[in-house]
Amino acid sequence: MFAKILIANRGEIAIRIIRACRDLGIATVAVYSQADKTSMHVSMADQAICIGSAPASQSYLNISNIIAAAKNTGADAIHPGYGFLAENAYFAELCETNDIKFIGPKSNVIELMGDKVKARELVSSEGVPLVPGSAGAVESFARAAQIADAIGYPVMIKASAGGGGKGMRLAHSRNALEEALNMAKMEAKGAFGNDEVYIEKYIEEPRHIEFQILGDEFGNMIHLGERDCSLQRRNQKLLEEAPSCMLDAELREKMGATAVTAARAANYTSAGTIEFLVDRDKNYYFIEMNTRIQVEHPVTEMVTGIDIVKEQIRIAAGEKLSIAQSDVNVNGWAIECRINAEDPDRNFMPSPGQITEYWCPGGPGVRVDSSAYSGYTISPYYDSMIAKLIVWGRTRAEAIERMRRALLEFQVGNVQTTIPFHLQVLDNAFFQKGEVYTNFIQRRMGG
Ligand code: ADP
Numbered sequence: 542m543f544a545k546i547l548i549a550n551r552g553e554i555a556i557r558i559i560r561a562c563r564d565l566g567i568a569t570v571a572v573y574s575q576a577d578k579t580s581m582h583v584s585m586a587d588q589a590i591c592i593g594s595a596p597a598s599q600s601y602l603n604i605s606n607i608i609a610a611a612k613n614t615g616a617d618a619i620h621p622g623y624g625f626l627a628e629n630a631y632f633a634e635l636c637e638t639n640d641i642k643f644i645g646p647k648s649n650v651i652e653l654m655g656d657k658v659k660a661r662e663l664v665s666s667e668g669v670p671l672v673p674g675s676a677g678a679v680e681s682f683a684r685a686a687q688i689a690d691a692i693g694y695p696v697m698i699k700a701s702a703g704g705g706g707k708g709m710r711l712a713h714s715r716n717a718l719e720e721a722l723n724m725a726k727m728e729a730k731g732a733f734g735n736d737e738v739y740i741e742k743y744i745e746e747p748r749h750i751e752f753q754i755l756g757d758e759f760g761n762m763i764h765l766g767e768r769d770c771s772l773q774r775r776n777q778k779l780l781e782e783a784p785s786c787m788l789d790a791e792l793r794e795k796m797g798a799t800a801v802t803a804a805r806a807a808n809y810t811s812a813g814t815i816e817f818l819v820d821r822d823k824n825y826y827f828i829e830m831n832t833r834i835q836v837e838h839p840v841t842e843m844v845t846g847i848d849i850v851k852e853q854i855r856i857a858a859g860e861k862l863s864i865a866q867s868d869v870n871v872n873g874w875a876i877e878c879r880i881n882a883e884d885p886d887r888n889f890m891p892s893p894g895q896i897t898e899y900w901c902p903g904g905p906g907v908r909v910d911s912s913a914y915s916g917y918t919i920s921p922y923y924d925s926m927i928a929k930l931i932v933w934g935r936t937r938a939e940a941i942e943r944m945r946r947a948l949l950e951f952q953v954g955n956v957q958t959t960i961p962f963h964l965q966v967l968d969n970a971f972f973q974k975g976e977v978y979t980n981f982i983q984r985r986m987g988g
Contacts, residue, residue, distance in 0.1 A: 542858050543567050543618045543642065547611045548586070550622030551601060552912045553929060554834070555582035558620045561850035570614045572607060574600035576920045581912040588614055595922045601625045604632050611641050618642035618857060624924070627833040628655055628704070644857040646811045646832050654807055654830040658701045658739050664803040664827050672818060672826040674741035682719050685740060689718055692742045698722050700729035701737035703829075706776030708732060711743060741828075746978040747818040749773065750785050750825070752800035753841045753849065755864075756809045757856045763866045764797045764815075765841050765849070771977040772966065774889065779959070779982070780966060781837040782876045783844045786937065786975030787819060796825055803827060812838075812853040818979075836879070836929065839910060843875035843933040873933055874940040878948065880911075880928040882919045884957035893921040898954035902947035906933040906940075919956060927953060937975065941967055962986075 546562050547570040548555045555571060559582065562569045571586035576595035583589045590610040593600035600606070602625055611619055619636055621627040627645065630652035636643035645651065654660045658678050665671050673692045678701055679685045689696045689712070698721050700708025708729030710721035722738065730736040753765040769785035770778045788796065800815035807830065814831040838849050847864065855863065883889040899915045911928030919925065930947055934940030945967050948960050966972050971985055 542860075543854070545570060545587075545614065545616045546618045546620055546644070546854070547572065547607070547614065547616035547641075548582070548620050548622065549601070549607050549626055550620070550624070551577055551580060551582055551923065553910045553926065554622040554836075556585060556912050557910055558622060558850055559585050561848060561854060564848070565851060565854060567854070570610065570616050572601070572610055574922070576922055579917075581914060581917075590614065595920070597625065597922065604629075604635060607632075608635060608639055608641070611636075612639065616641065618644055618854075620644040620854070621833065623833050623836060628831075630655065642857050644811070644854060646807075646809055646813065650807050650809060651832050654809075654813075654832050656701055657699065657703060657829055658737065660807075660830055661739070661827070663806050664830075667802050667806040669799055669803045669806070669827045670825065672741040672744060672828060675739045677739065678737045679722075679740055682722055685718055685722050686715055688740050689715065692740075695743035697741045697743050698725040698738050699741060700725060700733060700735070701739060702729060702733035702735045704733075708738065709776060744818050744820050744826070746980060747771075747820055748785065748787050748977070749778075749816065749979055750787065750796070750819050751814045751816040751831075751835075752797055753838065754800060754804045754809065754813045754815060755849070755852055755856065755862060756804055756811065756813070757862045758810050758859055759861050761862045761865075762801050762805055762809070763862065763864065763869060764800050765845050765847060765869055766871045767793065767796065768837055768840055769977070770837060771979050772972075772981060773979050774982050776979070778837060778879070780876065780878050780963065781840050782874065782937070782940070783840040784871055784874070787823070792823060792825075799825070799827075803830065811856055812849050836926075837877055839908060839929060839931045840875040840877045843908065843931060844871045844873055845869055846872070873935045874937045875931060875933045876940045876944050877929055877931045878944065878963040879926055879959065880930055880951065880953070880963075881959045882925040882927050882953075882956045883959055885959055885962035886957075889959070891921070891925045892957035893919045893925070894956050895919075896927070896953055896956055898952055900950070900952035901928075902930065902950035904943075904946070904950075906943050907947050908932070913953070915954075927956075927958060938973075941973065
């Protein structure tokens with residue numbers, strides 16, 4: 542096992558990783574930007590090193606400073622968390638060449654699965670169903686129009702290097718296709734430095750259902766069941782739950798086996814996620830693999846009792862998976878609400894500033910993953926998530942009740958948050974019946 546892990550991240554996920562390290566008896570090194578001097582992850586870690594100024598490009602994305610910090614502190618592994626460098630193949634490779642274990646899959650696997658066109662090709666060669674679309678990248682409008690005519694409108698243009706919903710455009714007709722193609726390319730170039738795009742059929746009112754995967758370096762690969770992340774705003778997840786109301790035991794088993802096949806195709810090691818869209822007729826289609834720990838991993842932890850971050854660290858240390866597929870049992874229901882410093886009444890505009898009072902909910906079945914405290918200032922430099930509020934109940938109805946109670950207990954002074962919005966979602970009759978899909982907020986909540 543590792544003696545010391547450097548955490549190349551900030552906020553709640555840095556704290557989440559420190560907690561897993563503590564449970565495993567591993568020392569921790571936090572890195573921080575000048576804007577994060579008084580952050581909780583800095584005081585919680587055994588050691589802390591400043592790696593640059595506030596902009597992420599100068600600090601949390603500053604590869605050479607992070608590697609130097611690991612070397613100087615004698616860390617034998619780096620955990621990248623999510624975001625920042627978590628899916629940067631070059632960073633993972635540099636860790637490898639510096640004899641620092643990157644806690645994640647091999648760099649070539651990050652590169653392969655980060656290229657959505659290549660990932661689609663790879664998993665489809667193993668029989669994993671894809672959203673109907675282009676076989677590879679699409680260069681010209683003429684080719685795009687040909688493919689769209691063949692699969693039928695509406696279609697989605699998506700960036701090959703895409704992430705965070707960027708570089709994605711919907712086209713309802715041939716007339717709109719050219720502009721959608723150009724806009725997607727431009728946005729992809731700006732965000733990822735790569736304007737390669739592909740086309741998928743637009744699935745109407747789909748569910749976003751993903752499977753948590755764990756694979757070790759001995760070829761053992763299991764899944765921990767699904768998460769339903771259909772509640773999204775502008776293709777960004779807001780509320781996630783496990784399990785999904787949509788799956789029965791048979792479909793769950795079939796999709797789980799498909800997810801394992803997809804991860805095996807990539808020789809995947811570490812914790813990862815296979816994402817699917819499911820249409821109204823319960824056909825499912827692979828959309829992408831995320832090669833990192835995800836924001837929403839706690840809902841899976843709550844229903845399986847498995848500490849995914851601990852497993853991820855053990856796998857990186859060369860240990861065998863401590864559980865087999867038959868050991869995985871899903872018990873009860875878990876829901877996560879992302880509490881962001883955003884104003885739902887003003888189009889979810891970020892609301893940075895100092896949190897004057899911070900009262901966290903508690904009680905049976907409640908978990909809060911957060912780096913906030915009374916007096917903490919939310920920096921405009923980073924994302925606006927204040928906390929992840931996760932609840933567990935024996936049934937979905939009990940989980941919803943507990944979430945409502947916990948949201949009402951949660952007090953965050955002086956900044957606007959998404960708490961009132963989540964309360965509205967919980968009160969929505971369609972949500973309560975489990976009738977959710979990715980455009981739910983747009984259609985049912987006018988957002
Ligand atoms: P990103 O990597 O940018 O997050 P994804 O491929 O994971 O992109 O898609 C994010 C979300 O966009 C999905 O959860 C879904 O809501 C929507 N989406 C993506 N592809 C399609 C599609 N073909 N049809 C309908 N919605 C889609």
